[in-house]
Every structure is written in structure tokens, then in C-alpha cells.
Amino acid sequence: MKVWVTGATGLLGREVMKALRTVPGLAVTGGCWSRRAPECERVDLTDVSATEAFLNRFRPDVIVHAAAERRPDVGENNPDLVQALNVAACRTLARWSAEAGCAMIAISTDYVFDGTKPPYAPDSEPHPINRYGESKLAGERAIRDAGLERGCVLRVPILFGPTGDWAESAVTILARKMLDASAGVTLEMDNWAIRYPTYTTDVAAVLRTLVLREREGKGLRGIQHWSGDEPFTKYTMARVMASVIGFDPARLQPVNAPSAGAPRPKDAHLITTVEGIAKTPFAQAVEQVLRGTPNV
Ligand SMILES: NC(=O)c1ccc[n+]([C@@H]2O[C@H](COP(=O)([O-])OP(=O)(O)OC[C@H]3O[C@@H](n4cnc5c(N)ncnc54)[C@H](OP(=O)(O)O)[C@@H]3O)[C@@H](O)[C@H]2O)c1
Numbered sequence: 211m212k213v214w215v216t217g218a219t220g221l222l223g224r225e226v227m228k229a230l231r232t233v234p235g236l237a238v239t240g241g242c243w244s245r246r247a248p249e250c251e252r253v254d255l256t257d258v259s260a261t262e263a264f265l266n267r268f269r270p271d272v273i274v275h276a277a278a279e280r281r282p283d284v285g286e287n288n289p290d291l292v293q294a295l296n297v298a299a300c301r302t303l304a305r306w307s308a309e310a311g312c313a314m315i316a317i318s319t320d321y322v323f324d325g326t327k328p329p330y331a332p333d334s335e336p337h338p339i340n341r342y343g344e345s346k347l348a349g350e351r352a353i354r355d356a357g358l359e360r361g362c363v364l365r366v367p368i369l370f371g372p373t374g375d376w377a378e379s380a381v382t383i384l385a386r387k388m389l390d391a392s393a394g395v396t397l398e399m400d401n402w403a404i405r406y407p408t409y410t411t412d413v414a415a416v417l418r419t420l421v422l423r424e425r426e427g428k429g430l431r432g433i434q435h436w437s438g439d440e441p442f443t444k445y446t447m448a449r450v451m452a453s454v455i456g457f458d459p460a461r462l463q464p465v466n467a468p469s470a471g472a473p474r475p476k477d478a479h480l481i482t483t484v485e486g487i488a489k490t491p492f493a494q495a496v497e498q499v500l501r502g503t504p505n506v
Contacts, residue, residue, distance in 0.1 A: 211425050212237045214270040216255060216303070217277030219245040221378050222317065225371055225414035226274055230421060239268065241277060256294035258302050265306045272361075272424050274417055275303055275316040278346070282321070282472035285342035292345040300349035304356035313360035313424040314353065315417060320367040320437070322347040325403075325475020332365070332433035332483060340472040350433070362420065362430045364413075365480055367437050370496060371410025374503055381407050384448045385500055388457040399445035401464035404477040407447060408438040409495040416487045435480040440492050450493050454500045 213230055217223040218240025227249075230238045240250035241264075253264045255277055278296050279285055285292040300316060307314040321343035322336040338344045350363050370381035377383045384399065391397055416436045423429045442450075445464040452459045468474065 211235060211271045212239070212269065213272045213274065213421060214239055214241060214265075214268060215274045215276060216241040216253075217275070218242055218250050219247050220276060221371055221373060222369055222410045222413060223276040225410040226276060226417050229411075229414035229418040230274075233418065233422065236421070239270075243277070255299035255302070256291075258298070261299065261302050262306060265303075265310070269310065270312055272313045272315065272421050273303055273307060274421065275300065275314060278317070278349075280319070280342070282340050282342040282474065285345060286340060286472040289341060292341060296342070296345035297348040297352055301352035301356065304353040304358055307361065308356045308358045311360070313429055314358055315361050315420050315424075316349070316353055316363050318350050318363050318365045318433075319343065319346045320365060320406075320478035320480050321475060322350070322365065323475055323478040325478040328404075328477045328479040329481045330435070330478060331481050332435055339475060342472065343475075360424060360429055363433045364416065364420065364484070365433065365435050366413055367406045367408050367478065367480060369408055369410050369413065370499060372499055372502060376500075376503065381447055381496065382451070382499060384444055385451040385455055388448065388452060388455060391457075391461070394461075396461050396463050397448075398463045398465045399443070399448045400469045401443045401445035401466050402468050402476070403474050404441050404443060404479070405447070406438040406440065406479055407442060407492050407496070408436070409490045409492075411495070412438075412487060412490055416484050419484065419487060430484065434483045436482050436484050436487070437480040438489055438492065439482070441477075441479070442492065447492070447496075451496060451500060454497050
């Protein structure tokens, strides 16, 4: 069975590639754009003809769609980019998949919700409050409207995972800020928004399960959720990371008000619907990530 993983050079996509390559009988190819990686094809997903040409040549049986512009502040200022990558590319992939009988498993976000009435089930009413969330919801709807018979949308919250650059994740970037802080300086950290940091290695295991279910003809449909269940703020995540990197937690200052930039939901906790995958405790997973990278 041939699997194409878009966003294979990204934080999540790299773990998905690792998880799928261990499965006998799967031929896995990645999609990349500005970065290069082994067994990845450079395809610009914002270019409809280039994307279709690749799909017609490679003819995947399953697409795991992880490519996106996922930074809310970048999205807020680049409406054309988020429209092309987060919405139109979903439409292109979903239409091709519907026609070819390919299964498409697309990653979406808890930011489709406004965070006022957690926890959220897949059929809870979405109400995004920033352009990134709006674009991801529009991408979900483009997939639904394509009439796909196989596949699902998997919503996940804030991600962290193995990386050579802590700035790649909104979680580990806090450790980067601590290491970069001049001696004696106090760092303000958001203590308002509740987040459920979720480990990309665990999400990759979920996606491997979803791909294997497609192979068995028992794939999940519609919208699914998978989320860590430990509530943190950026301030409390930073305190956990401070102990790993040797930063004095007394230098962290909680801020109990929304942060500047694109609006964020207060608490968009997702109710997990994909059963059977263990959730690595945050402290354990983040320590593995911080100790496994060359940043310390
Ligand atoms: N990170 C989070 O906290 C978070 C939270 C909730 C949901 N999500 C969702 O999870 C998924 C994965 O996110 P991530 O954190 O892994 O993202 P990421 O690390 O920012 O990676 C983005 C990926 O998209 C690729 N890409 C960018 N522009 C492209 C283009 N024009 N054509 C083809 N590929 C392109 C990038 O390729 P190059 O690097 O080669 O340019 C990269 O592989 C996304 O759907 C995101 O919305 C993420």
C-alpha cells in the first residue's frame, strides 16, 4: 500500500514518517517544500497543477495530510498563504482522493473552537477566533464537501516533539526563551490560556493506527480528536522545562491575561475519540525532547 505524507519535514510529519516506515508492506513517501529529507518529494501544495501531477504519477492509496501554515500570528498577516495552503490544498487533495478512491487523513486543530465551552466533542459547534482557526475549519469543510468515501480529519492541540530546533514548537520555544534570557532577567509567561500539550510521537502512533485501519477496511470516518489530557498554561509548562534545563523558576512571571498577537482560545480541550494509544506524560516527554536535542 502506498502512503503519501505531506508536511513530512515538519514537527509532526517527521514522526509520522518514522512511525510508518516501521510497518511492513507500506511504501511511504513524504512531501516537503523548503526543506529536504530522504524519501521526500518536493511538491508545492499551493500549486494545484503540480500537486495533481504528482498525485497522478505517485497514485497513493492513503494520504496523511500534515502540511499547513500552523503559526497563528503568521496566518493573521498572510491571508493568501493560509487560504492557499490550509484551505485550497485540502480541496485539491480531497477531490483527487475522492475520484481515485484514495483515503485521506487530514490534520486539523483545536483552534476551530473559541475555547469558551470545553471540553469539545467532534460534533461541538466550531467557532474559530483567529484566521488560522478559520482557515483550518474551511479546510475541514473543503474535505467534507469533496465527497470522500475513505479517511477522516484528526484534530489535535498544541504539539511538541523531537526537534533539533526548540523554536519549532510553541512548547519548546519557551525553553529557548529561557536559555536566551540574559542573566537576572525575569520572563513573563502566559498563565491565562489552558493548553493540553500533545507529543508528536504519540500522535504519529495514532496516525499509524488510522492508516492500518484503512488497510484493513475499518478506517474511521468524519472528525476525530486526539489530545493530551494534562492542563497547562505556558507558565506552568515553562516551570516543568525550567527544571530540566536548569533555569531558576523564580525568574518566571505568570501573566493572567490574554497575550498579544492573534487571539487564542481560553480552553479548547478536545475529547479524545481515537482509543487505544497511550498518552506519554508531559514531564516525561518534554524531558526526552529537551535532552535529545543539541540545544542544551
Ligand atoms: N504545531 C502545533 O502546535 C499544531 C497544533 C494543532 C494542529 N497542528 C496541525 O498539525 C499539522 C502539522 O503541523 P506541524 O507543527 O508539523 O507543522 P510544521 O512543523 O510547521 O510543518 C509544516 C510542514 O508543511 C510543509 N509546507 C509548508 N509550505 C508548503 C507548501 N507550499 N507545499 C508543501 N508543503 C509545505 C513544510 O515543508 P518544509 O518544511 O519543507 O517547507 C512542513 O513540512 C498541521 O496541519 C497543523 O495545522 C499543529
